[in-house]
Amino acid sequence: MSITTQVLDAYLRAQKKLIEFEDVDKNNCRVSLPLHYSAHARVELAITQLSKDQFLLTDQGLTVTELRNAGHATGSRVLDHLKEIIRIWNVDLDGVSLVRTCSRKDLGTALHELGEAAKTLGDAYLMPRDKEPDPQVEESIKDGVRKAFQREQYFYRERQTVPGKIEQTGHEVDFYIPPNGANGLALEVLIKPNKLRAEAWGFRAQDMKAANQGLRVGFVYDRVSSDLNRTILGSIADIALPSSQMMFFSEQLEKYQISRGHS
Numbered sequence: 001m002s003i004t005t006q007v008l009d010a011y012l013r014a015q016k017k018l019i020e021f022e023d024v025d026k027n028n029c030r031v032s033l034p035l036h037y038s039a040h041a042r043v044e045l046a047i048t049q050l051s052k053d054q055f056l057l058t059d060q061g062l063t064v065t066e067l068r069n070a071g072h073a074t075g076s077r078v079l080d081h082l083k084e085i086i087r088i089w090n091v092d093l094d095g096v097s098l099v100r101t102c103s104r105k106d107l108g109t110a111l112h113e114l115g116e117a118a119k120t121l122g123d124a125y126l127m128p129r130d131k132e133p134d135p136q137v138e139e140s141i142k143d144g145v146r147k148a149f150q151r152e153q154y155f156y157r158e159r160q161t162v163p164g165k166i167e168q169t170g171h172e173v174d175f176y177i178p179p180n181g182a183n184g185l186a187l188e189v190l191i192k193p194n195k196l197r198a199e200a201w202g203f204r205a206q207d208m209k210a211a212n213q214g215l216r217v218g219f220v221y222d223r224v225s226s227d228l229n230r231t232i233l234g235s236i237a238d239i240a241l242p243s244s245q246m247m248f249f250s251e252q253l254e255k256y257q258i259s260r261g262h263s
Contacts, residue, residue: 031046033045037122055104058094064096081166089117159172160172177259177260179259186217187218192222221242
């Protein structure tokens with residue numbers, strides 16, 4: 001038996017012990033997955049057999065309830081945001097419940113992906129936040145950005161709110177260059193960004209660009225956390241530059257044809 005087979009067999013045996021099922025009736029059951037919204041709350045799903053080959057899976061509103069109990073707003077705008085996050089797993093919101101329908105052959109995959117969707121929302125809203133960034137480091141990097149803009153004669157604004165397609169009240173960014181015959185730029189300074197924060201900014205970047213044709217989004221950051229690499233940041237933003245490489249900032253502005261912001 002290969003090492004791969006041994007590891008896989010051991011993992012699957014452990015998973016079977018960790019997953020808890022409860023039959024409700026002949027067409028309904030509940031499952032508690034070894035995934036957690038936080039340290040104490042497991043992801044629990046309900047499964048209904050609709051027909052011989054059709055199943056409905058739902059969290060019965062538990063995920064949104066966890067968010068609400070933690071003090072997060074759960075109005076229509078937030079729910080629209082949640083829909084965007086979970087769409088990658090073919091999961092939708094029905095009221096406040098995460099739902100997915102599937103065929104018999106896709107039941108296992110659908111169960112896993114609905115659990116992942118619920119867990120991701122928990123990670124995005126319920127995990128403890130990192131310590132506040134060092135204000136001196138943040139201000140030093142911002143000052144470097146200001147000097148670069150001024151040296152290259154870019155007209156910029158600070159702490160501007162850029163509207164999004166979903167978040168119509170907008171997303172505040174550290175620096176903004178309005179489009180003026182070329183591309184605009186929304187730029188954020190990130191201090192030790194982690195994967196969770198990068199995912200949040202990934203949504204904001206998509207939302208801003210969906211509402212603003214010709215907008216480019218950029219990050220300047222000091223260093224990344226252990227759970228994040230530069231490739232991920234680069235896939236989220238048009239410009240993703242460590243502060244140690246600010247000498248290449250003007251090249252990036254030219255590459256993405258950023259407007260000077262004035263005539």
